[in-house]
Amino acid sequence: MLDSHMDPQLLHRAASAYYLDNLRQAEVASRLGVSRPTVSKLLTEARRIGMVRFEVLDVTGPDITELEVQLRDLLGVQRVRIAPGDQREREFRGIGDLLGEELRRLDLRRGDVLLMSSGKTTHAVSRMSGMPDLHGVVIAPTVGGQQESDPAFQTNETVRNLVDRTGATPRFIFAPALPSPSLWRSLQADPSFVEITDLWARAQVLVSGIGAPYAHREALTSVVPRDDPSLHDAVGDICLHFYDADGNTLLYPGADRLVRPSVELLRAIPHAIALAADTAKAPSIVAGAKARLFTTLLTDVETAEAVLEEFGQQP
Structure with missing residues (x-):
């Protein structure tokens, strides 16, 4: 803090x-x-205190604008924005700056809905300064997570952080990511949960992370089974929807009871902004684009060049 x-x-x-x-x-x-x-x-x-930070860009680095266009065309998405250097070393500061710019560009109005996912990157940028004024905009989580010990997977906390930075109106999910069968049935009739699902259905913006390949994940929410054979082919996930290298979604034990928007709802969101800064996530980004789970990618130079290599191209 x-x-x-x-x-x-x-x-x-x-x-x-x-x-x-x-x-x-x-x-x-x-x-x-x-x-x-x-x-x-x-x-x-x-x-x-780090509320304001400065970066000195390396003039010998790649042409970022050209790299953005190249990556956008290869992925088939609407927009790609690239921050300089390795953003993990910079605590995702450049990714946060780009997110602020994108949200400012979208010019959200009173009553619009922005959804926020869990994850290390989204949690980090939710605490950063430089976000636009979003008074009147509703921010809601995409997944449950009250039982998680890792703050990065407590999506309500990520929502609260972003609300504190933007002045938006928060809505919270008071349920675990994977409720028991009896709690799942109760949630379907709970007014506060129905309000959340209604917000999912009319959201204008999604801000989500992109999970790394399942086999190499260091951090994983407790509701996703470790070493489950149904997820061995998973190269990434968005909002707990795991997918293979071709972008096909994968089912796993408990997936039918997960508190999350459906793939169809995610694809219907006009502006789905995915944040990813890690070269290990290059295949996750490529497959996520094939799955049509994001329209805008915010990444860094190191990761962008790794994605190009996935396509067999040189930066």
Whole structure:
């Protein structure tokens, strides 16, 4: 978390006005109703705690714009955005910046619905500054997860983080990802759960991670069985929908009771933004595009080049 003795909301307003809106410090002071020296202290503190970060790009690296176009055409998706370098080393800061830009571009309005999945990357970016104002927009989770010990798989927490950064309206799932048969039947008639499924059906945006190949997964939600033969061919997953190299979804024990949107609902979402920064996920990205589970990919240079190699092409 971003720990500071200063008001975090004031820090965020000052940093956003100065670095994103390009206001001079005197103009920031006037907007916030504080003195010019106070603005300087706020900006220094925002940098100190990591609310504001800077990157120095390597000019000898690949042409990112050209790489984005190349990858978009190969994957057959609407958009590809690429952050510089290896984003795992940068705690996904560049992925978070790209997500903020994409959400700002979509210009979501009051009453629109944004769905958020669980996962290490989505959990990381949900805590970052620089997200747009989404007042009136509803943010809801795609999967249950109350029983998970790993915060990355507690989707309600990820939703709450993003709501804190955007001012959106949260909705939560008060159920495990894999309920018992009796609880599953009860959920179908529960008003709060029905509200969530209704939100899934009318969502405009999905923000999800892409899981790595099943055989090499270091982190895995507790409801997915380890070493199950039905998942041996899984090269990735999105919202707990595992798929093989051809994009075919795979069933496994308990899959019929998982709290998650169906594949058909996911494919119907107009803007499905997938986040992935890991070279091991190159086959997961290619197969996820074949499965038509995302329309926009946010990744980094290292991963993008690994995806090109999956297609037998050189960066």
